Amino acid sequence: MAGKQSSEVKRRTASTRKTTTTRKSSAGKKRNTSGKSANTKVSRMQVSEYTEPVGDEIKLIIILAVSILILLSVFGLGGRVGDKAAYLFFGLFGFVAYALPFLLFIGSAFHISNRGSRLARIKLTAATVFLIMIMALMALADSSFDGTASVLDGFLNSAAAHNGGGLIGFSLSWVLFNAFGRAGSTVILVCLMLVSGVLITGKRIFIRLGTLIGHMMTDMGQHFNAWREKRARERLARMEAKAAEEDSLPEDEAYENIDEETVSIQPKKKAANIIIPSRKKENVKSKDPAPASSSETVLQTYTEESATSAETAVISDDSKQPSLDSFDQGQSVQPLHIQIPEFMTGHVSGKSSVKAPSASISDIMSNLSRDIPSEAESEPETETVEDKKPKGKPVIARTILSPDDLELEIEGLPEETPVNTDDTFIDISKILSEIPETTGNINTEVADMQPEDVSPAAQAEQQTAVSPTAARTSSPSHHTTAKGTVEDTASGSDEPLEIVEEEIEKYEFPPLDLLDQGKGSGNQQTAASLKQTALKLQQTFESFGVGVQVTNVSCGPAVTRYELQPDQGVKVSRIVSLSDDIKLNLAVADIRIEAPIPGKAAVGIEVPNTHKEMVHLRDLLESDKCKQAKSKLAFAVGKDIGGQTVVADIEKMPHLLIAGATGSGKSVCINTIIMSILFRADPNEVKMIMIDPKVVELNVYNGLPHLLIPVVTDPKKAAGSLNWAVNTMMDRYNKFAEIGAKDLKSYNARVENLPYESEQHKKMPQIIIIIDELADLMMVAQSEVEDAICRLAQLARAAGIHLIIATQRPSVNVITGLIKANVPSRIAFSVSSGVDSRTILDMNGAEKLLGNGDMLFYPQGLQKPVRVQGAFVSENEIARVTDFIRAHLTSQPVYSETIKKSIETAAISSPSGASGSDKDVYFEEAGRFIIEKDKASIGMLQRVYKIGFNRAARIMDQLCEAGVVGPEIGTKPRQIKMTMEEFETYLNGNQ
Numbered sequence: 001m002a003g004k005q006s007s008e009v010k011r012r013t014a015s016t017r018k019t020t021t022t023r024k025s026s027a028g029k030k031r032n033t034s035g036k037s038a039n040t041k042v043s044r045m046q047v048s049e050y051t052e053p054v055g056d057e058i059k060l061i062i063i064l065a066v067s068i069l070i071l072l073s074v075f076g077l078g079g080r081v082g083d084k085a086a087y088l089f090f091g092l093f094g095f096v097a098y099a100l101p102f103l104l105f106i107g108s109a110f111h112i113s114n115r116g117s118r119l120a121r122i123k124l125t126a127a128t129v130f131l132i133m134i135m136a137l138m139a140l141a142d143s144s145f146d147g148t149a150s151v152l153d154g155f156l157n158s159a160a161a162h163n164g165g166g167l168i169g170f171s172l173s174w175v176l177f178n179a180f181g182r183a184g185s186t187v188i189l190v191c192l193m194l195v196s197g198v199l200i201t202g203k204r205i206f207i208r209l210g211t212l213i214g215h216m217m218t219d220m221g222q223h224f225n226a227w228r229e230k231r232a233r234e235r236l237a238r239m240e241a242k243a244a245e246e247d248s249l250p251e252d253e254a255y256e257n258i259d260e261e262t263v264s265i266q267p268k269k270k271a272a273n274i275i276i277p278s279r280k281k282e283n284v285k286s287k288d289p290a291p292a293s294s295s296e297t298v299l300q301t302y303t304e305e306s307a308t309s310a311e312t313a314v315i316s317d318d319s320k321q322p323s324l325d326s327f328d329q330g331q332s333v334q335p336l337h338i339q340i341p342e343f344m345t346g347h348v349s350g351k352s353s354v355k356a357p358s359a360s361i362s363d364i365m366s367n368l369s370r371d372i373p374s375e376a377e378s379e380p381e382t383e384t385v386e387d388k389k390p391k392g393k394p395v396i397a398r399t400i401l402s403p404d405d406l407e408l409e410i411e412g413l414p415e416e417t418p419v420n421t422d423d424t425f426i427d428i429s430k431i432l433s434e435i436p437e438t439t440g441n442i443n444t445e446v447a448d449m450q451p452e453d454v455s456p457a458a459q460a461e462q463q464t465a466v467s468p469t470a471a472r473t474s475s476p477s478h479h480t481t482a483k484g485t486v487e488d489t490a491s492g493s494d495e496p497l498e499i500v501e502e503e504i505e506k507y508e509f510p511p512l513d514l515l516d517q518g519k520g521s522g523n524q525q526t527a528a529s530l531k532q533t534a535l536k537l538q539q540t541f542e543s544f545g546v547g548v549q550v551t552n553v554s555c556g557p558a559v560t561r562y563e564l565q566p567d568q569g570v571k572v573s574r575i576v577s578l579s580d581d582i583k584l585n586l587a588v589a590d591i592r593i594e595a596p597i598p599g600k601a602a603v604g605i606e607v608p609n610t611h612k613e614m615v616h617l618r619d620l621l622e623s624d625k626c627k628q629a630k631s632k633l634a635f636a637v638g639k640d641i642g643g644q645t646v647v648a649d650i651e652k653m654p655h656l657l658i659a660g661a662t663g664s665g666k667s668v669c670i671n672t673i674i675m676s677i678l679f680r681a682d683p684n685e686v687k688m689i690m691i692d693p694k695v696v697e698l699n700v701y702n703g704l705p706h707l708l709i710p711v712v713t714d715p716k717k718a719a720g721s722l723n724w725a726v727n728t729m730m731d732r733y734n735k736f737a738e739i740g741a742k743d744l745k746s747y748n749a750r751v752e753n754l755p756y757e758s759e760q761h762k763k764m765p766q767i768i769i770i771i772d773e774l775a776d777l778m779m780v781a782q783s784e785v786e787d788a789i790c791r792l793a794q795l796a797r798a799a800g801i802h803l804i805i806a807t808q809r810p811s812v813n814v815i816t817g818l819i820k821a822n823v824p825s826r827i828a829f830s831v832s833s834g835v836d837s838r839t840i841l842d843m844n845g846a847e848k849l850l851g852n853g854d855m856l857f858y859p860q861g862l863q864k865p866v867r868v869q870g871a872f873v874s875e876n877e878i879a880r881v882t883d884f885i886r887a888h889l890t891s892q893p894v895y896s897e898t899i900k901k902s903i904e905t906a907a908i909s910s911p912s913g914a915s916g917s918d919k920d921v922y923f924e925e926a927g928r929f930i931i932e933k934d935k936a937s938i939g940m941l942q943r944v945y946k947i948g949f950n951r952a953a954r955i956m957d958q959l960c961e962a963g964v965v966g967p968e969i970g971t972k973p974r975q976i977k978m979t980m981e982e983f984e985t986y987l988n989g990n991q
């Protein structure tokens, strides 16, 4: 037995050895013929490339033939075999057997052409389920079906009658019927049918239905509104006809018939409105008959024709001039509202009408202003006014701009002021000129205005409207001192302020070699790697049955864009839906699809580069594009996807919103803007206000002559700075109006050509207001900040004031609708979600950015944002440049005390803040400590009081404000300016 076993083992060992030898020799052979086998592989691949499509074609031909045979069979034309087959098909599928040949062919063709696609498999499965549900429903539809017959009966009945659900449908309905009854089974089957229908079509039936209903409701609403408007117009037409009729009646009778909705002037009430809603001439009169003593017109109205003719503009009889006695002191005043339809705004003025119907309100207002006779021109009238010197203050309380009307509210007209609006056009200039100038005021204050009542544009327009008079009256309140500064003797922070720094005699432009140069490594992407990625992209799309051709490749510093041209019939949405699969196949973190590229018949796929190139500011500033840019506010944005330098002009933007997640590159972007300006603009040409609630970002610019005031770090003061800017804007408009200039450029040009030296009219610089974190300001005084930003954004462009606002919180309560609407140019850096991207750009895309200066640049006028790799400037470079500028100043910049004071006043008057009362609890201690140590450093305060950086910096600012320490100058330590005794006196004085 043992011997048998051992001989068996030997035999096995021998056979194993033999096999090993055979394997070894075959491996050797393989090694020897490795070259050959590679060749064989290639040729096999070529063969398979050839045979695969041909094989598919043959398969389809066979399936077509089978389908036709089945078709013939089910219609009884298939001979004996066909009859048998038809019996089987009807038995199995019931009525659906008629559709079987078609379904078989279409299904097979679909499967073959979408081989490998998961989606196609899902669709095919869903289609099969759909068919089975139909079969089951057909079985259920048979009224004789009661769930008692056997499954075989189901087969036989369908085979014989060529209807019903066949064996398959019958079996399923049998199970469902016995479990849920007929109704329950129907619900389940229909539900499954719908689900498979959704999977087959990919359409969201119910959501669409909801949307459809929504659209229908909106349409109905619109129809309803149109109907209401039509009715209102008809009513108005009726009223006009009625009014025309009444014209022919004696006056007293006519008054009784005036419709209250059209006109209401109620002397006893606070306000009254005249609404002139149509272009047609109409007679609108006071509801109350005017008292006999004051029956003359204060408001004059003109027909369209008369508005264009200066001569025919005067309606009232000279002998019936309005009595100015009515402005006497003690007389009660009434506000008067005039609403002027928008179409009239081009023709408001009587004497020098603005002809263009699309003329802007400010144009009209400036025209109006010019119509008001100056003191010299209107001497005889002035005399009359002097005689009857009124004490009341007529006030243009507010203007309201609605989409249709401009409304002026004039307070201070006497109670019984009669209004005769005979014609369509009201001469506001006349009203303004008749308000006595000797009172020294057409009060432009909007003190009692409710913010919600008055749009910022309207406030600004209102102030613009009265500007010349205001300027006339306010100018004597300033007198020039020997130093050339203007002392503001007028009280109140709303007085127009002037930029009063001494002019910087000579500004030494910093040389570009203070900046680092790019290494000039160029793009690391080789042509081969680009070609490979392009091929991969094409193959990926092909594997999903989407035909595309890569037509172009643009290689940018951080991303490369592959331009794809889809084949005929390929939907763009299909390409977009494959973005995840592309990411997977290319093994990249994220891609952005631009579908389509604006102005091109191509879809752009932006793939991050493996090696990112840094775009150095110096390289951009040295580029021709930058050198050729004429504007002082031109700045280097970065390089676009094609590697081209992108240069933008803040003047044209005219305001810019920069938003992105923390660390995405906002501060670097702001620094590049500031640096671009420092390299291009003289401080006498461009000034900046920097608001940096984060404290650390912009303080390096302190001490530069370009700054109007030191960098503002206190959010409460920031609101004050914005208010100051609004006042400056209004002041500038007044000055423009005085010499008939339209904007800053024409003003400066005219001032330059003035034949005499004027103290009043000097060249003015452009002003850029940079806010590094809007969210911090909005937290402190949202309504004030929003209001000021909107007023500036709407009107500041012509005044040469531009806003650059950055925020890392792109939420709707920071970037409010109002701010968004008024700041048209945007830069979006990387954000965390599509929602944030939509808040900034009104579209997705920023969530796909890569960070580190990768941005979507969307200036005003561009259809779609462009992807740009932002310029980079390091802190060292900034320090080098700012140190250079400071070192080469002929005189230290003198910051305007007036501006500072005004900003502080505004901060104090701000309801949300009181700069004096909210000193930090460590303020006193920190002051004493710093004086004792003779060293002021934020880090030291942090360490000693164990507080955060922001709080320590704020305490330092408060100490600086109190005069304990000097301002921060670059990286140098602050000066200690008070002794301990002085500080104690200060503290005692402030308790």
Ligand SMILES: Nc1ncnc2c1ncn2[C@@H]1O[C@H](COP(=O)(O)OP(=O)(O)OP(=O)(O)O)[C@@H](O)[C@H]1O
Pocket (backbone or CB within 6 Å): 614, 615, 660, 661, 662, 663, 664, 665, 666, 667, 668, 669, 808, 852, 853, 854, 869, 870, 871, 872
């Ligand atoms: N254009 C750029 N090129 C290369 N790297 C950049 C660029 N911009 C920013 N970075 C990198 O990103 C870092 C963060 O940038 P930055 O400080 O500007 O972000 P931020 O958005 O201002 O962040 P935070 O809101 O927190 O202040 C920089 O230190 C730098 O390394």
